[in-house]
Every structure is written in structure tokens, then in C-alpha cells.
Amino acid sequence: MPYHGERTQMSGTGTLGKLIHVLEIVTASARPLRFTDILERSGQPRGTLHRQLMHLVEEGLLDHTDEQTYVAGLRLLTFASQAWNGNDLRSIAAPHLRRLQEQTGESVHLGVLRGTQIIYLDKIDGKHSVRMHSQIGRVSPAYCTGVGKAALSLLPEAVLNTTVSAMEFHSYTPHTIVSASELKQEVETIKKRGFGFDLEEHETGIQCIAVPIVATGRSYSAAISVTGPTYRLSRERLEGWAGIICEAAANISSDILVRTSPNHE
CATH class of the missing domain: 1.10.10.10 (Winged helix-like DNA-binding domain superfamily/Winged helix DNA-binding domain)
Incomplete structure (x- = not known):
């Protein structure tokens, strides 16, 4: 197989x-x-x-x-189990993810970049049950997922080039990015705009909007997303949520900074 x-x-x-x-x-x-x-x-x-x-x-x-x-x-x-329970990024992000799910009614994800892949650290399902690949602890290619591309946008240019050069592109759907140049162009757009999309690139019928998390003082590159089916979520509707998702990501970043403060107990 x-x-x-x-x-x-x-x-x-x-x-x-x-x-x-x-x-x-x-x-x-x-x-x-x-x-x-x-x-x-x-x-x-x-x-x-x-x-x-x-x-x-x-x-x-x-x-x-x-x-x-x-x-x-x-x-x-x-x-x-010990790793999940002890993961501070997951615990910091949790209340913001719950609020985002309540605001949108859709599934929300937290992912962290490892190599060329994204690992899903957390997921809160939406009000409507939708079958999708993402599950806590699973990995997916960064080049065709919203959280993956958003996390890639945080990498310094040299690291991004090295990471992209190590990728093996596979076409999961007719919309999957299958070239390094196209991926780099999209990552550059995310850097300028502050958010990105997965428009049926990994799974047919599933779309999302994703925002990177600036984790000052941390070595990881992470992102959050709101995800749902195409019949309910158009690109325009997803983009309409950009403000609240960017706010959630900023609040997570702020809480990370507080957690790393020398005065934090």
C-alpha cells in the first residue's frame, strides 16, 4: 500500500x-x-x-x-501521556482554543512544526461532527495543511529553505501544493498577511484558516487554525474570522511571554 x-x-x-x-x-x-x-x-x-x-x-x-x-x-x-500532560504550549493555548471554538462553532487545532511535518498538539471538535484526518498526536505534511504553512512562515529564511528542500511533495487532492517554489510563495504571503489557508489541499471537502503563534523565547514554531467542511465554510467566511483568530494567536503569544518571564512563578 x-x-x-x-x-x-x-x-x-x-x-x-x-x-x-x-x-x-x-x-x-x-x-x-x-x-x-x-x-x-x-x-x-x-x-x-x-x-x-x-x-x-x-x-x-x-x-x-x-x-x-x-x-x-x-x-x-x-x-x-506524560508528554501531553506536561506540554506547556498546549496548556497555555487551551482556554484560547475553547473560546475560538465557541465563537466559530467549528473545529480548532493547535499544531507545532517538527522537521517537515506538523504535529497536532490539541484539537477541539466543532458543534457539528465532521470526519477529518487531524487527531491529537497525529502528524501531517506541513506543505498542505493550514497550521503547517502558518508555522513555516515563522522560520528564518535559511531554515525555511533547508526545511522545504527536505520535503517530498505528494498530491493528496487536485489542490495540493506540489512544488517548493509555490510553497515558498504562499509562505511569503502568510508572512505579509498574518494568516493562511488550506483550501482542500490535504483533504477533499475540508478547508481552514490558520495563524502562526509567535513564541518568544521558545524554540518551536506553532500555529492555530479553524477548520470545517467546504459546504459550510467558504474562503470568504473563513477570512471573516481572521480578526478573532489573529487575536487568539496574539493572546497565546502574550501568555507564553508571561510564562517565560523571570518573575513568573
């Missing part, structure tokens, strides 16, 4: 990086994977992958089921 860009591209080529890559393959799958599935997706030699899986199972990071498949282990889930 095709495996287009849903794994993060932040793992290195060393031993640890390869182990992380295997974890990403297993945890990103919607179903438990057999050894042959992981072998196909990892590109590792059969013997090497077997040893890697054995080590990950021994450490409790993966479980090998009676059905001869691999799933996330309890130790990995514990790490994930």
Missing part, C-alpha cells in the same frame, strides 16, 4: 533514528501491522528490522500480539 508522508521526517539515520522510524510506522497506522507490512514501509533489511522490533518489544514500547501483529506498547503510551 502507498505510504505518503504520514510519518515524521525528523528521525535520523543512526540506530536511535531508525528505531524511532519503526515506532512511527507502527503508531501512525490505523490498524495493527504485521512484520511484512513494517518491512515494506521501513526499507530496513529483514534481519535488522527483526532485531529492532525485538528490542522495542523487550522495552515495552511495542507489543507483539497473538495475531502476530505489532501495536503501541503500554510504556510508549505512558510516555505519550
